[in-house]
Amino acid sequence: MSKIIAVTFQKGGVGKTTTAFHLAHNGLPTTVIDFDPQASITELFDATKTDNKMTVQDIARSRFPDRKTFELLECHQRDLIKIIPNDFIHFDLDIKITSQDREYIIKVFKNNLSLISDDIIIIDCSPAQNTLTLAAQLAADTIIIPVELSDSSTKGLLEMLHLFSKLKMTNDIYILPTKIARDIYGKKYLGRLKDEFGARVLSPIPLYTEIKEVFHTKKPCFSNTKAGQAMKQLLKEVL
Ligand SMILES: Nc1ncnc2c1ncn2[C@@H]1O[C@H](COP(=O)(O)OP(=O)(O)OP(=O)(O)O)[C@@H](O)[C@H]1O
């Protein structure tokens, strides 16, 4: 059985894709699923669609047919990491589907995940609480919620945890403070998060230029710097 990790938060730009990208480089056979039509992690892996490759959107378009969909996928592969890309289209899945479709998509997606034989599955979610996001959250063993220092992050976090408790979800849920300023404000914010959420709060990923540059270099940051150490610590705490 694979360990399924969903990286999810409805606020944009908090570091979901950066987190998912680093978690993917864990040394074990891993499948990365890009659930975001912005396709950032697809680009980080240079896994853009080619004619003979299926994408997450192909699955959505055919409404998750009740067959072994993932067996049909020809994934992109980089060393031990397979990537099921997204291809910038189909923002409107949620507009077209009925609630019956939604339940069906969630059920079949979960079944399809069980056909993946890699040790780890990482799902990079979009910044929207839509059907695909919910499917990822419900299927995950571990949910990671990256949050920045801001009132809207805290409000969104509380809303999300409320949703999870309403759905009676039993996954391991972690809060990952990201892009944290290394000053008194960052320290205070971390203190408040820990007071409120205790052991659920992972070690923070501070704001580092070296991490920002990952989107240009397309290489994970595991160097012997403070930035690299923060990323290594993340893998240690989550995997
Ligand atoms: N620890 C960090 N230090 C500096 N820059 C960071 C850090 N984490 C992420 N960033 C930068 O912040 C921006 C947003 O990061 P990222 O794309 O990972 O967020 P996201 O939550 O996936 O965004 P979206 O909601 O649009 O999918 C990127 O430019 C990224 O390089």
Ligand SMILES: [Mg+2]
């Ligand atoms: Mg992203």
